[in-house]
Amino acid sequence: MVTMKDIAAKACVSISTVSLVINHRDKGRVKPDIAATIWKVAEELGYHPNAMARSLRSGRTHTIAFISDQVATTPYAGEIIHGAEDAARQLGYMMFIIDADDERDISGDIDRMLSWGVDGYIYAKFANRYISVPPTLDDMQVVVVNAEERTVIHPRIEPDEFSIGYDATTRLIHAGCRRIAYIGCDEPAIAQVGRFKGYRQALKDAGIPFDKRLTSRVSHGRPALEAVCKLLDDTHPDGVFAFNDARAVYVYDYAFQHGLTIGEDLSVIGVDNHEVICDTTVPALTSVELPHYEMGFWGACKIISMIEGTDPIEQERVTPSYNAASMPPLDTDGPARIHCAIVEKESIVGGPRTHDDSEPAQTAGSDANPSSSASADGSRRPQRR
Amino acid sequence: MVTMKDIAAKACVSISTVSLVINHRDKGRVKPDIAATIWKVAEELGYHPNAMARSLRSGRTHTIAFISDQVATTPYAGEIIHGAEDAARQLGYMMFIIDADDERDISGDIDRMLSWGVDGYIYAKFANRYISVPPTLDDMQVVVVNAEERTVIHPRIEPDEFSIGYDATTRLIHAGCRRIAYIGCDEPAIAQVGRFKGYRQALKDAGIPFDKRLTSRVSHGRPALEAVCKLLDDTHPDGVFAFNDARAVYVYDYAFQHGLTIGEDLSVIGVDNHEVICDTTVPALTSVELPHYEMGFWGACKIISMIEGTDPIEQERVTPSYNAASMPPLDTDGPARIHCAIVEKESIVGGPRTHDDSEPAQTAGSDANPSSSASADGSRRPQRR
DNA sequence: GTGAAAGCGCTAACAA
DNA sequence: TTGTTAGCGCTTTCAC
Numbered sequence: 001m002v003t004m005k006d007i008a009a010k011a012c013v014s015i016s017t018v019s020l021v022i023n024h025r026d027k028g029r030v031k032p033d034i035a036a037t038i039w040k041v042a043e044e045l046g047y048h049p050n051a052m053a054r055s056l057r058s059g060r061t062h063t064i065a066f067i068s069d070q071v072a073t074t075p076y077a078g079e080i081i082h083g084a085e086d087a088a089r090q091l092g093y094m095m096f097i098i099d100a101d102d103e104r105d106i107s108g109d110i111d112r113m114l115s116w117g118v119d120g121y122i123y124a125k126f127a128n129r130y131i132s133v134p135p136t137l138d139d140m141q142v143v144v145v146n147a148e149e150r151t152v153i154h155p156r157i158e159p160d161e162f163s164i165g166y167d168a169t170t171r172l173i174h175a176g177c178r179r180i181a182y183i184g185c186d187e188p189a190i191a192q193v194g195r196f197k198g199y200r201q202a203l204k205d206a207g208i209p210f211d212k213r214l215t216s217r218v219s220h221g222r223p224a225l226e227a228v229c230k231l232l233d234d235t236h237p238d239g240v241f242a243f244n245d246a247r248a249v250y251v252y253d254y255a256f257q258h259g260l261t262i263g264e265d266l267s268v269i270g271v272d273n274h275e276v277i278c279d280t281t282v283p284a285l286t287s288v289e290l291p292h293y294e295m296g297f298w299g300a301c302k303i304i305s306m307i308e309g310t311d312p313i314e315q316e317r318v319t320p321s322y323n324a325a326s327m328p329p330l331d332t333d334g335p336a337r338i339h340c341a342i343v344e345k346e347s348i349v350g351g352p353r354t355h356d357d358s359e360p361a362q363t364a365g366s367d368a369n370p371s372s373s374a375s376a377d378g379s380r381r382p383q384r385r
Numbered sequence: 386m387v388t389m390k391d392i393a394a395k396a397c398v399s400i401s402t403v404s405l406v407i408n409h410r411d412k413g414r415v416k417p418d419i420a421a422t423i424w425k426v427a428e429e430l431g432y433h434p435n436a437m438a439r440s441l442r443s444g445r446t447h448t449i450a451f452i453s454d455q456v457a458t459t460p461y462a463g464e465i466i467h468g469a470e471d472a473a474r475q476l477g478y479m480m481f482i483i484d485a486d487d488e489r490d491i492s493g494d495i496d497r498m499l500s501w502g503v504d505g506y507i508y509a510k511f512a513n514r515y516i517s518v519p520p521t522l523d524d525m526q527v528v529v530v531n532a533e534e535r536t537v538i539h540p541r542i543e544p545d546e547f548s549i550g551y552d553a554t555t556r557l558i559h560a561g562c563r564r565i566a567y568i569g570c571d572e573p574a575i576a577q578v579g580r581f582k583g584y585r586q587a588l589k590d591a592g593i594p595f596d597k598r599l600t601s602r603v604s605h606g607r608p609a610l611e612a613v614c615k616l617l618d619d620t621h622p623d624g625v626f627a628f629n630d631a632r633a634v635y636v637y638d639y640a641f642q643h644g645l646t647i648g649e650d651l652s653v654i655g656v657d658n659h660e661v662i663c664d665t666t667v668p669a670l671t672s673v674e675l676p677h678y679e680m681g682f683w684g685a686c687k688i689i690s691m692i693e694g695t696d697p698i699e700q701e702r703v704t705p706s707y708n709a710a711s712m713p714p715l716d717t718d719g720p721a722r723i724h725c726a727i728v729e730k731e732s733i734v735g736g737p738r739t740h741d742d743s744e745p746a747q748t749a750g751s752d753a754n755p756s757s758s759a760s761a762d763g764s765r766r767p768q769r770r
Numbered sequence: 771g772t773g774a775a776a777g778c779g780c781t782a783a784c785a786a
Numbered sequence: 787t788t789g790t791t792a793g794c795g796c797t798t799t800c801a802c
Contacts, residue, residue: 001444001502003795014773019797029771051500052441053795056778059386061437066482070463078455078462085484094497097451097482099470112479115436117386220664249665256641276661279605280634388779399789404781414787438779441794 002047011041018042022049061117064088064303067098067106068124076272076292077126080145083296083320084122090318091304093119110136120303123147124296128158128190141306145299146292148190148335155306157298157328160337161191164288165198167342168241168269171286173206175267175348177239180208183228183251184217185243192243195271199241211235218247225250229257238266239348245270245277245287248347252281267348271340283346291338294320294327298338302330387432396426403427407434446502449473449688452483452491453509461657461677462511465530468681468705469507475703476689478504495521505688508532509681513543513575526691530684531677533575533720540691542683542713545722546576549673550583552727553626553654556671558591560652560733562624565593568613568636569602570628577628580656584626596620603632610635614642623651624733630655630662630672633732637666652733656725668731676723679705679712683723687715 004018011018013034020026021038030038041047055061066084070077081097088095096118100106113121114136121140123133125147132149133142144156172180182199185192196215203210216231218224228250231237242248248270255262262268263283270277273289297320305311311330312318320327328336344352389403396403398419405411406423415423426432440446451469455462466482473480481503485491498506499521506525508518510532517534518527529541557565567584570577581600588595601616603609613635616622627633633655640647647653648668655662658674682705690696696715697703705712713721729737 001795005795015796016773016775016798017771020772023797025797026771031771034771048496048499050441050502050795051497052437052446052502053778054797056435056437056441056780056795057797059778081466081482082484085482089483089494094481094501096479097466097470098474099467109474111433112436114433116479117435117437221669222667225667246661246665252638253641253667256638257644259642274661276631276659277665280631280662282607282610282638284606386779390779400780401782401790402788405788408781416787419788435779438794439781441779441796442781444794 001050002042002045003050004047006045007038007041007047010045011037013038022047055117059117060307061119062092063094063096063116063118064120064122064300064307065096065098065113065118066122066124067100067109068122068126069100069102070126076290079292080124080126080296080299083293083298084124084145084300085296086293086321087297087300087312087318088304091300091312093300093304095300106134107136110134114140119307122296122299122303123154124299126292128161130190141303143299143303143306145295152335155302155336157295157302157336157338159191159290159295160339161194162198162201164191164271164290164340165195165200165241166202167198167340168195168271168288169199169202170206171269171342171348171353172239172241172267173202173208174353175239175350177237177267177349178208179211179214179235179237180239180241181231181235181237182215183231183240183242183247184215185247186217186219195243218250220246225253229254240266240268242268242270245272245274245285248285248287249277249281252285263346263348263351269342269348273343278343278345281345281347286345286347286352287343288340289343290340291323291326294323294338298327298330298336302336305330386435387427387430388435389432391430392423392426392432395430396422398423407432440502444502445692446504447477448479448481448501448503449505449507449685450481450483450498450503451507451509452485452494453507453511454485454487455511461675464677465509465511465681465684468678468683469509469530469685470681471678471706472682472685472697472703473689476685476697478685478689480685491519492521495519499525504692507681507684507688508539509684513546515575526688528684528688528691530680537720540687540721542680542687542721542723544576544675544680545724546579547583547586549576549656549675549725550580550585550626551587552583552725553580553656553673554584554587555591556654556727556733556738557624557626557652558587558593559738560624560735562622562652562734563593564596564599564620564622565624565626566616566620566622567600568616568625568627568632569600570632571602571604580628603635605631610638614639625651625653627653627655630657630659630670633670633672634662634666637670648731648734648736654727654733658728663728663730666732671730671732671737672728673725674728675725676708676711679708679723683712683715683721687721690715 004015008015008018017030018038020030021035026035085095098109121142124145129147130150131147142154144154146158200210214235216227218227232254240251248268251268260266270285270287273287278284301312326339328338389400393400393403402415403423405415406420411420470480483494506527509530514532515535516532527539529539531543585595599620601612603612617639625636633653636653645651655670655672658672663669686697711724713723
């Protein structure tokens with residue numbers, strides 16, 4: 001390992017001089033030609049400053065820990081991690097990853113983090129859920145992403161579930177739908193409650209009466225398919241808002257079986273903009289995209305702002321890879337809620353709306369910031385394969 | 386921050402004594418009651434050893450870096466990360482995560498890793514692809530996961546693509562299929578080549594002539610659906626082996642349109658055991674599962690074995706969360722290839738095979754280790770929601 | 771402008 | 787059985 005000592009020896013100066021130069025503190029203190037020599041020697045020797053030694057002195061490690069359950073099991077995990085890593089990297093931080101399976105005791109991992117002197121923690125879930133942050137972290141800097149604490153302690157960000165339901169339903173109404181079904185999730189999730197409220201509010205605002213028979217809560221597999229078919233057979237809706245894309249698929253199955261064409265005879269909108277489903281549905285499913293990348297990005301910016309006491313977004317020290325507009329400010333009172341854009345495909349009658357004629361619904365009772373719509377031609381995500 | 390100094394002061398001993406005790410090197414060197422006092426004081430004060438200081442001395446950080454493209458964009462990312470994290474954690478290592486977007490220059494990140502003195506590197510892709518490890522890492526410890534280098538330098542693990550094709554096709558043959566279609570991928574990927582070879586070999590071994598008209602290479606969306614429908618219309622196969630689950634979906638669409646029932650009139654098998662597709666297909670799609678978790682796990686074990694010069698698996702210092710049987714040994718000559726199990730669902734005529742009557746095909750020309758089949762009732766993955 | 775020296779928290783060789 | 791001491795690589799104060 002090359003050290004400052006080696007450089008000092010080769011450049012015939014003292015270690016402190018090397019330190020000054022390497023840390024760019026040599027302005028008017030070290031002769032420029034000496035500084036140049038030092039840089040040259042450092043380069044030649046392939047010098048890399050020893051982060052460990054540095055941290056030992058400074059007490060700051062420039063690392064954060066990303067703790068999450070279900071790193072493994074959800075397809076969206078990567079986007080949150082990616083967003084957080086992206087922001088962390090741009091701000092000079094490295095990110096540890098810790099899988100916190102619900103069943104597993106993570107106190108050992110937390111001890112290890114404490115040993116490392118990690119500067120801050122991101123605690124994330126991959127579905128908007130209730131969690132409790134381990135009390136060991138009580139006097140650490142913690143940000144909660146895509147989840148809610150029963151007793152709120154830490155700053156957090158979550159999707160604006162209400163406006164997902166509101167916007168999706170409104171989109172169908174604008175396409176001319178009047179009998180709009182809701183295919184829900186059979187579990188009482190935060191997401192379910194919010195989206196359903198948004199659905200009802202949108203109907204109300206449009207003067208369309210709510211009809212319970214148009215709603216159903218399903219899980220997966222054959223029972224779900226049968227429930228959806230029954231709903232469609234019984235009530236013949238002209239639009240369907242599905243809790244998520246997976247549940248929207250059953251509407252496609254029904255349509256294939258009955259010779260209907262989605263996007264012509266029947267409009268459908270889902271949630272998740274799930275890559276594989278959007279890839280494989282014909283016509284492609286229009287869907288509301290949950291901004292996982294953005295939530296991760298926000299989380300990392302937030303935790304780093306707490307560590308450093310400055311706002312990296314305001315200071316423009318950091319740029320998200322996409323969709324910067326939808327990033328809520330870091331210093332919101334209460335939870336940050338992030339707006340979710342509709343990704344237009346082909347499953348709604350009348351075809352994709354262009355950006356121009358869409359005015360995202362202003363969500364009553366929601367503190368969403370001004371929304372940004374994704375482009376009409378689909379996801380803003382990088383394409384796979 | 387609580388230090389050994391603090392403990393020493395409170396326990397009225399010297400720092401070295403504390404060090405000896407904390408590091409369990411006090412056997413017959415420190416009086417047991419003194420040791421006990423030290424532990425008590427450490428506990429009271431909430432002492433955590435300072436990993437930084439430790440590493441500074443030892444030159445070892447007990448950290449590894451997981452470098453990968455597409456952390457973001459694939460649903461399987463999480464499983465590889467999860468597997469690697471699982472092994473690393475059990476072996477006392479922490480894992481940094483680095484997103485290496487293809488376009489992005491990661492030399493800065495690597496510099497940071499070098500500064501950190503990360504002990505080893507896992508270089509992973511999420512589809513079995515060709516890669517080149519940055520030359521900066523040439524004299525570091527590196528393991529390649531789910532990818533292949535053009536000029537092989539580092540140990541690596543990848544799925545046994547040949548036997549995926551062979552096993553899937555053989556499974557259909559055992560179910561009585563004789564006209565087996567192959568719906569391939571339109572790109573020349575490593576996976577594509579191997580799976581197709583396996584398909585042909587299985588046909589050959591069963592004495593079934595290869596018929597080019599039964600094969601098609603498709604991408605996604607409407608053109609793919611149309612190509613698949615044409616293939617099925619023209620050739621009326623009794624079984625379909627699809628390159629992946631996403632491509633198998635088009636067969637379902639065709640079946641719905643034509644009043645056919647998958648698993649009765651037509652058998653289908655995919656690859657990926659993609660959660661959302663397996664959740665939503667009716668009847669559920671039988672699929673070959675790529676052991677992402679296991680590859681990540683193997684990768685971490687391998688890199689740590691290289692760092693430490695011992696084999697943690699042989700020493701039983703580590704236990705995978707599932708499917709331990711399929712883990713190849715760490716010290717294979719050449720690349721480790723990992724066998725992929727069929728996850729039985731309902732899309733093959735005759736219903737799921739039980740474990741008993743399935744003898745996984747011994748793959749000619751492949752050095753796969755003895756395979757382990759997943760249980761007949763589906764994935765071994767933890768369930769989402 | 772430059773260098774000597776102390777010290778971050780810990781380990782390990784050596785002394786007592 | 788316990789304590790003293792040097793030093794890991796770096797930063798920072800202070801003297802020259």
